Amino acid sequence: MLIIILMGDKMIKSMTGFGRGEANENGFHVLTEIKSLNHRFLDLSVKLPKVLSGLEDRIRLKIGESIKRGRVEINISLEAYEKSLDSLELNYDLLNQYINIIHDLKKSVNLTDDIKLSDILSIPGIIDVKSVNVDIDNVWTVVEKALDMSIKNLIDMRVLEGIKLKDDIINRLDMLSGIIDKIEERGPAVINEYKKKLETRINELIGGELDQNRFLTEVAVMADKTSISEEITRLRSHISQFRFSLDSSMPVGKKLDFLTQEMNREANTIGSKSTDLIIINGVIELKDQIEKIREQVQNIE
Known part of the structure; x- marks a missing residue:
């Protein structure tokens, strides 16, 4: 398993x-925690403390160096174990305005209640929570180490999942090849059956000897119209x-998605050219396996 993970950069x-x-x-x-899901392109979502907002571009660049496709969500949390990252500040201007208003109210309506500390603390906005200034380069050294570790763990998981996808797809490609062989083998038999049916039908209609040239020309035209050799070769x-x-x-991933579309196109063409039940059933099997491959390809980077 360790060998597989170390070879991750050489595998889907x-x-x-x-x-x-x-x-x-x-x-x-x-x-740092990174979660990735299927997506046509690389779509990054970065959530981090306000004090680290200046590092977002570096984080995006770091992720983009290792991950090329997917919906990637990055969550980063920061704690300082020597001092707090937040400071509390009393908004004196706002406090003085509240106190003056309260004094005016007491005079105007003859109130005698004293102002309590709890009353002051309950005033919205009276205490501000502010982030302290930190050395961003100093913090980046720590963030980068945690980020590198989370990226490695993410890629290891993606590689292991990629191995499962590859094994499943290879098995289905083998099945496709087997179905194609059967369809190809059926091709000459279809022409021979058509030739016999045509000959029998002509004899029933006109009797006597056939015009072999016209008969063979008709068979050749039929063989050309129903030929699936090019489609088989492309498949x-x-x-x-x-x-x-x-x-x-x-x-x-994008290339494989395109190839599944092309394989499906060739299968459809084979189906449209044939009226033979065996070939048509083979085409149905082809399309079924191609669709299952396409579903797996949607998960590949």
């Missing part, structure tokens, strides 16, 4: 996964490209 990856990382350094504790080429791409070190 799923777009789904989760990674967690922590780092303690320079008086700070940083926790096998697509399958070969599919297998090759599954061993690529680059993100191949």
